[in-house]
Amino acid sequence: MSLLCSVVIPTHNRSDCLQKMLKALSRQTLAKGQFEVIVVMDGCTDNSEELLKQTQTDFHLEYVLQQQAGQARARNVGVQLAHADVIVFLDDDVIPEPECLEHHLRNHSAGNSIAVLGQAHIALPLHPSLYQKVVWAWWEDRYHEMQQPGRIVSYRDFCVGNASLLKNDFISVGGFDESFAGYGGEDFDLGYRLLKKGVVFHFEDKAVAWHYHETSPYQVLKNMYQEGMHDVILATKYPEIRRGLRLMQHTQAIDFLMQKPLLAKGLIIGLKPFLFIYEALGFRRLWRNLFGKLRHCSYWQGVYQQLGSFKAYQQFCEAAPPIPVIQLDLTHGFSTEAISIHGDGPNRIDVWFQGKQITSVTLNGPMDVPVNTAVLELLLEQNLQLLYQLLVSRQENV
Amino acid sequence: MSHRGNLLLKQKPFKPFGIRTVDLSEGVPDFVSVEGYERAFLVLKACGHVVDTLVVESPDGRVEASALIEALDAEGRRRLQKVLVRDRLLSKVIDERPALPSYSVIVCTRDRTQDLDNCLQSILNSTQGACEILVIDNDPPNDDTKDLAEHYSVKYFREMKRGLNWARTCGAKAATGDILIYTDDDVVVDAEWINNILRPFKAPRVAAVTGLTLPVELESHAQSFFEFYGGHGRGFERKFFDYTVIPACAAGLVGSGANMAIRRELVLKHKLFEQELDAGTRTLSGGDTYAYYQLLDAGHQIVYEPDALVWHRHRRDDASLVHMLYGYSVGGFALLMRCLFEHKDPEALMVGLQWFKQHHIKQLWRSLRHKPDAMPLSMILKEWLGAILSPWIYMHNRCLAAMRDKR
Structure with a gap:
């Protein structure tokens, strides 16, 4: 039986998750000889290594221990060790359903240059905490949006927790950028290079996995801080995506806090405990407001940390490329393929009707709904009277 | 709440409303026939969507186009325009009917x-x-x-x-x-x-x-x-x-x-x-x-x-209507009590006070000031009764349930 795919799993001190993971992999419907598993221990100091040594598996299992150097490095090492043409990336806390690998491979059978993105659901408990509700809703909405027809694919769709791609594609774009340390960022970066190379992102809703690791609101704040740093790195590497990043959407309050970084830090530390107080008292609205603000603050702190000063930030914003302009002709109605916009960042859309420009609207990216829907809703909201007169009232008497 | 409908209701004796569905996809019809009725309740549809309902008088058993257009308010007009524009713009898109769940x-x-x-x-x-x-x-x-x-x-x-x-x-x-x-x-x-x-x-x-x-x-x-x-x-x-x-x-x-x-x-x-x-x-x-x-x-x-x-x-009949309004008050406040005591949800207190203020107190105030479209006092009092009795009914229920569990 030939080897079809290599499953690459980076891990860091989570031997309990790892054990569940190995069990889930031995339950795969894909024949045992058709996949191999490569675990890269990124500076593990717990009993992960013993666990891997002792575990008897009926699939081929390889593991390697590296000095702690981050997930990007760990995954690159994993791919170097892989023997198969298709690489499946799974996070150590993302437990695949039995058919998961099979559905990944089904999409690769034609050998086309595609990346298959699976789903990593969060199981919602019977009585979830406010934080669990927020995280669950975010992921569910995200997967739903990704399946909408006519949606523009973004590099931000490439989440590497449950995804597969050809080894050749991975190597030819240069693999993960190891300068991204800590949480996230490296997958968006790889996603961007893959899209540039022409790799098609295919969303496979049947490749299901379950996200088990418990995080906390504090952990999210830390992640947001790192996202801020990573967005600066991404925007520096690829100036053309700069306009679509959150770090361009600053307000006066943010500018003020950027100039007083110590105050911002103090606010975050001082207000954090209120998350628990509000939750205990059942004040959902206050909790949600505060959590939103804290996430925001943490993100901007990360941006500040990476850039070093408010002045550098201002220069950074000024250097952003201009907003692209798209022409849209409504004479023959709206079709699903009518518009192709530049996926990430704002676009100005000039709307034409029977050879005359009637209006122009600005769409802010990245899109969370199909572009058509977004444009149509904007037009209906802002230009209803005009459109109505052009399209309908000539023929009718309402 | 339909203001026009409320005013018509005040006129004695009561006259029934003829219900008609009017399709506006191809424009307003010259008239809508509501034979046998002096008042009409019109359900306005366009392109398969209900956009508004109207209450109009129809003295000769018909509603003229002009009366219909006059009765349509700005919100209804906006919804109608939206539906029509959307229909014209999206007509080229084939509506993919996704498989519905079982x-x-x-x-x-x-x-x-x-x-x-x-x-x-x-x-x-x-x-x-x-x-x-x-x-x-x-x-x-x-x-x-x-x-x-x-x-x-x-x-x-x-x-x-x-x-x-x-x-x-x-x-x-x-x-x-x-x-x-x-x-x-x-x-x-x-x-x-x-x-x-x-x-x-x-x-x-x-x-x-x-x-x-x-x-x-x-x-x-x-x-x-x-x-x-x-x-x-x-x-x-x-x-x-x-x-x-x-x-x-x-x-x-x-x-x-x-x-x-x-x-x-x-x-x-x-x-x-x-x-x-x-x-x-x-x-x-x-x-x-x-x-x-x-x-x-x-x-x-x-x-x-x-x-x-x-x-x-x-x-x-009026008797079951009054009983139902009473029931809504009892059920509504009993629910809020349950949220507050069993789910420890402090928002229930806020919602309950708001409801009481914006419905019960407001309606009583309007009725006492003889506003033209106010609710009849008898109904308001029945709602108040429901609101006041509700906590006791809830407590009574809880005690009964507790006794049943003990047994």
Whole structure:
């Protein structure tokens, strides 16, 4: 039986998750000889290594221990060790359903240059905490949006927790950028290079996995801080995506806090405990407001940390490329393929009707709904009277 | 609340309203005939969507186009324009009809065979191909419902525990579809009802969908009064509710139980209807609202989808109308007490005070100042009575339940 795919799993001190993971992999419907598993221990100091040594598996299992150097490095090492043409990336806390690998491979059978993105659901408990509700809703909405027809694919769709791609594609774009340390960022970066190379992102809703690791609101704040740093790195590497990043959407309050970084830090530390107080008292609205603000603050702190000063930030914003302009002709109605916009960042859309420009609207990216829907809703909201007169009232008497 | 309707209601003697559906897709017709009625309740449709309802006088049994246009307010006009523009712009797009999930229709009934007959007929007209329909006969006094059900290709079940919620639970356990569509025996459903109520379930976060309920007749004062003072409708635009949009305990805003669909796994997982609530029990109402509350509280989303349309026959006599308003007050406040004491939800206090202030106090104030469209004082007092008695009824229920558990 030939080897079809290599499953690459980076891990860091989570031997309990790892054990569940190995069990889930031995339950795969894909024949045992058709996949191999490569675990890269990124500076593990717990009993992960013993666990891997002792575990008897009926699939081929390889593991390697590296000095702690981050997930990007760990995954690159994993791919170097892989023997198969298709690489499946799974996070150590993302437990695949039995058919998961099979559905990944089904999409690769034609050998086309595609990346298959699976789903990593969060199981919602019977009585979830406010934080669990927020995280669950975010992921569910995200997967739903990704399946909408006519949606523009973004590099931000490439989440590497449950995804597969050809080894050749991975190597030819240069693999993960190891300068991204800590949480996230490296997958968006790889996603961007893959899209540039022409790799098609295919969303496979049947490749299901379950996200088990418990995080906390504090952990999210830390992640947001790192996202801020990573967005600066991404925007520096690829100036053309700069306009679509959150770090361009600053307000006066943010500018003020950027100039007083110590105050911002103090606010975050001082207000954090209120998350628990509000939750205990059942004040959902206050909790949600505060959590939103804290996430925001943490993100901007990360941006500040990476850039070093408010002045550098201002220069950074000024250097952003201009907003692209798209022409849209409504004479023959709206079709699903009518518009192709530049996926990430704002676009100005000039709307034409029977050879005359009637209006122009600005769409802010990245899109969370199909572009058509977004444009149509904007037009209906802002230009209803005009459109109505052009399209309908000539023929009718309402 | 329909201001125009309320003013017409004040005129004595009461004159019934003729209900007509008017399609405006191809423009306003020259006149709408409402023969035999001096007043008309017009349901305006365009391109398959209900955009508004109007109350107009029709002295000669007809409504002229000019009267219709004059009665249409700015909001209604905007919705109509939106629907028409959307239709013109999207006409080129082929509407991909995605595969709908499997479903079961559950009709809870008690000794109303004539209504049930109409209801089943309309449901069968609204389905394409095979579909599971369950008739739940709640504590039946005779075999009439069973005999009627045998004439249709429906599954008949009997729930001997009296109460609408027990009937709903019985249906949920017996059904096999992924989505449970609940309706009552006193409705007639629209031809596209099932398709439209199922469509929002494409989004995974949607736990339940409620629809638009319009009156099937406005022949008596009680029916018209109920419709113009709120009725079951929740507007003509799609709305998405979750705990970030409204406080979970204001779940009554979401819609009515006569026209709702819920995922079966959630009904069973949260035991949504396994409480002694709603019609046929001491709290008189609130079973559906409590189910919505639990869903919102657990982080799920509920969609109000006005395209899912049913026609409801409101209570005909004033006595049952007053009893129902009393029931809403009792059920509503009992629900808030439950949220506050059993779910430790402080928002219930806020919502309760707000409701009392904006409805009970405001209506009493308006009535005492003799505002032209105020509610009659007798009804307001009955609502106040419900609000005041509600905590005691809730406590009484809790004590009874505690005693039962002890035994």
